[in-house]
């Protein structure tokens with residue numbers, strides 16, 4: 001099972017390390033802009049092999065070395081400006097980057113599942129569909145998975161229930177236009193009511209990405225594990241349900257954009273898009289997210 005990580009920066013390397021420790025991939029290729037640094041990262045991980053029960057081959061490579069990958073994860077990015085408050089400032093630079101990378105990946109790994117992490121992830125996932133020509137089930141962005149995990153972590157403390165047992169999704173845009181689908185949130189079959197206190201948690205969860213970035217200069221652990229969770233569900237055909245950014249084809253009347261909805265992830269990529277019955281307020285929030293992401297797509301495309 002081969003995975004290529006394009007952009008072995010902070011997020012890409014947490015992902016590589018996680019895949020290695022979780023014995024998910026047998027081969028990991030790191031494709032970076034700086035070949036020497038990618039070689040250093042690969043060597044460092046190879047030196048840890050004696051501690052693993054199942055060795056993993058890690059090496060640096062070029063786009064051509066993505067050949068035969070079951071999954072390609074895109075973490076490459078232009079540098080994030082200090083004091084960033086809006087991920088969309090990366091849109092133009094990262095679109096240019098993707099236009100240089102993705103057609104080559106599609107050529108050498110035409111059967112791969114593509115997982116987009118780079119921001120703004122919804123607009124770039126949409127562009128990735130066009131740049132690769134891959135079918136929509138093989139192109140997905142991590143979207144609001146990380147926001148949902150952050151929300152569940154806060155909710156878990158409030159409800160004293162393990163976060164993995166909370167069926168609570170943040171949907172829409174990975175950014176300002178995300179919203180909690182509280183009308184369908186539940187734990188153990190019991191509804192999690194929408195209360196002002198829980199709304200405060202949603203707002204905190206929404207701001208966490210920027211807050212962590214402001215405090216330490218990057219975010220890497222939660223998103224690295226989130227990306228590994230997606231890759232693992234594909235490689236192991238786990239068919240886990242998670243909110244990911246995918247092409248929306250008519251859900252709530254929306255098309256022509258990628259946004260996060262709950263999807264089932266397995267060996268073919270997105271096996272199924274689920275269609276939760278949202279209330280009016282949530283529907284409107286989804287429509288607003290669609291408009292916001294379409295605007296970004298229009299500006300860069």
Ligand SMILES: NC(=O)c1ccc[n+]([C@@H]2O[C@H](COP(=O)([O-])OP(=O)(O)OC[C@H]3O[C@@H](n4cnc5c(N)ncnc54)[C@H](O)[C@@H]3O)[C@@H](O)[C@H]2O)c1
Pocket residue numbers: 006007008009010011012031032033034075076077078079080090097101116117118119121142143146174218219220223
């Ligand atoms: N979707 C999410 O939830 C989420 C969360 C955190 C970060 N991100 C995004 O992930 C991206 C990476 O974040 P990071 O903190 O790892 O940044 P980083 O700057 O540490 O890493 C980016 C890497 O991309 C590499 N790169 C640049 N051009 C390249 C090219 N042409 N080919 C190959 N590699 C290239 C850089 O050399 C660098 O190693 C950013 O866009 C960030 O905003 C997304």
